[in-house]
Amino acid sequence: MKQDLFQAPDYFNMDELLTDEHKLIREAAREWVKKEISPIIEDACQKAEFPSQILPGLAEIGAFGPYIPVEYGGAGLDNISYGIIMQELERGDSGIRSTASVQSSLVMYPIFKYGNEDQRKKYLPKLATGELMGCFGLTEPDHGSNPGGMTTNIKDMGDHFILNGAKMWISNSPFADIAVVWAKNEEGRIKGVIVERGMEGFTTPETHNKWSLRASATGELVFDNVKIPKENILPNKDGLGAPLGCLDSARYGIAWGAIGAAMDCYDTALRYSKERIQFGKPIAAFQLQQKKLAEMITEITKAQFITLRLGQLKNEDKATSAQISMCKRNNVEMALNITREARQILGGMGITGEYSIMRHMMNLESVITYEGTHDIHLLITGLDITGENAFK
Ligand code: TGC
Ligand code: FAD
Numbered sequence: 161m162k163q164d165l166f167q168a169p170d171y172f173n174m175d176e177l178l179t180d181e182h183k184l185i186r187e188a189a190r191e192w193v194k195k196e197i198s199p200i201i202e203d204a205c206q207k208a209e210f211p212s213q214i215l216p217g218l219a220e221i222g223a224f225g226p227y228i229p230v231e232y233g234g235a236g237l238d239n240i241s242y243g244i245i246m247q248e249l250e251r252g253d254s255g256i257r258s259t260a261s262v263q264s265s266l267v268m269y270p271i272f273k274y275g276n277e278d279q280r281k282k283y284l285p286k287l288a289t290g291e292l293m294g295c296f297g298l299t300e301p302d303h304g305s306n307p308g309g310m311t312t313n314i315k316d317m318g319d320h321f322i323l324n325g326a327k328m329w330i331s332n333s334p335f336a337d338i339a340v341v342w343a344k345n346e347e348g349r350i351k352g353v354i355v356e357r358g359m360e361g362f363t364t365p366e367t368h369n370k371w372s373l374r375a376s377a378t379g380e381l382v383f384d385n386v387k388i389p390k391e392n393i394l395p396n397k398d399g400l401g402a403p404l405g406c407l408d409s410a411r412y413g414i415a416w417g418a419i420g421a422a423m424d425c426y427d428t429a430l431r432y433s434k435e436r437i438q439f440g441k442p443i444a445a446f447q448l449q450q451k452k453l454a455e456m457i458t459e460i461t462k463a464q465f466i467t468l469r470l471g472q473l474k475n476e477d478k479a480t481s482a483q484i485s486m487c488k489r490n491n492v493e494m495a496l497n498i499t500r501e502a503r504q505i506l507g508g509m510g511i512t513g514e515y516s517i518m519r520h521m522m523n524l525e526s527v528i529t530y531e532g533t534h535d536i537h538l539l540i541t542g543l544d545i546t547g548e549n550a551f552k
Pocket of ligand 2 (some may be wrong): 296297298303306330332378526531532535536550
């Protein structure tokens with residue numbers, strides 16, 4: 161593994177719009193990624209192993225529930241800080257960011273927002289330290305883009321519920337201690353259920369043979385007559401809007417994260433182009449390579465500014481779901497395009513694990529699909545601007 165020489169691009173001095181606290185948080189996360197992720201990530205991906213030894217470090221840099229209030233173990237930070245942490249983690253690897261964003265936005269957020277005080281006190285502090293890890297079960301084998309069609313269900317048995325069904329493509333499921341699962345009750349209303357590892361009839365088989373997010377553990381959640389205590393139901397919101405509300409928070413984090421992956425590829429390609437000599441001069445001196453690099457920094461800069469603005473709107477509680485969709489969609493496509501161009505700048509070296517580019521490229525093939533596919537986010541924008549629903 162080569163030394164991590166990453167230098168973040170900031171072409172329009174965006175730093176001047178950040179607070180000292182934002183910059184301190186970023187430096188802590190950036191240094192942690194250089195020290196703890198860069199040296200091990202290539203090996204973890206090649207072996208398709210989740211590097212579980214990093215969990216305490218992720219908790220220490222505040223990556224688990226950055227915006228959850230301090231009284232519940234979170235860091236009490238603003239949304240821009242959350243985004244910056246996701247950017248730095250995904251600069252290292254999308255799978256590491258996935259672990260943190262699932263824990264924060266898809267497990268801690270619903271318990272904080274839709275749970276009662278007992279549930280908040282029981283789970284949140286332990287999730288913040290990584291003592292408990294969680295996952296989020298919405299997608300089913302037959303219901304991906306259309307989660308409202310889910311068939312996983314709970315039946316009221318008087319003093320408890322019985323949960324049946326299956327979820328698939330679930331990040332962190334193979335090692336999660338708890339799962340926030342979305343299931344329909346007898347009236348067809350979607351409810352949030354906290355399922356704990358060890359409950360009889362609950363299993364989490366791992367999904368193997370992925371070419372993408374290889375350092376992230378993905379699996380199923382299978383429920384075979386699982387007895388759920390009544391106190392494990394999230395009481396404060398139900399309906400499809402409840403899980404979709406969590407997705408807004410996670411999609412926002414991904415918008416920042418994708419910029420991190422793009423920055424890493426741009427920085428690698430720029431450095432390589434200055435060092436690689438062909439035809440007697442650095443390849444950076446050829447116009448065709450400059451075109452690639454100039455377009456990359458232009459696209460990164462545009463993404464940085466819509467995302468920072470989205471963070472400001474989110475801090476003011478004014479960001480709409482459609483704005484978040486546009487930002488996630490734009491930034492992931494931007495990052496994926498940059499990985500492809502950067503890979504070419506490195507020539508044959510670009511396909512090796514000596515450099516991070518191909519790993520980012522493969523990871524982003526999942527990022528462009530999960531949390532709503534590229535097409536679904538386009539249709540969300542289409543609906544928002546025309547008023548016409550083209551989903552159904
Ligand atoms: P629709 O009728 O439009 O809406 C149903 C109810 O939900 C409300 N709503 C939202 N609420 C909060 N935030 C949003 N973004 C919302 N979007 C809609 C809506 O107002 C309505 O409320 P109510 O009170 O009237 O009932 O629902 P639909 O069935 O037509 O579906 C719309 C669609 C397609 C946009 C939506 O279902 C969708 O986003 N599909 C994509 C599915 C998806 O993103 N799945 C992600 C699974 S989790 C994951 O991938 C984690 S990866 C994590 C990692 O490793 O990082
Ligand atoms: P489908 O919904 O079958 O879509 C297939 C294609 O059809 C796509 O191109 C889609 O855009 C298109 N399509 C679908 N509907 C329409 C339409 N109305 N109009 C036009 N085109 C349409 N889910 C979780 O719940 N929790 C997790 O932690 C989680 N982690 C994941 C981790 C990984 C590595 C991956 C790959 C997925 C994960 N997912 C998770 C699932 C993810 O959210 C789904 O894969 C995604 O929502 C798409 O669903 P699908 O794969 O079933 O594709």
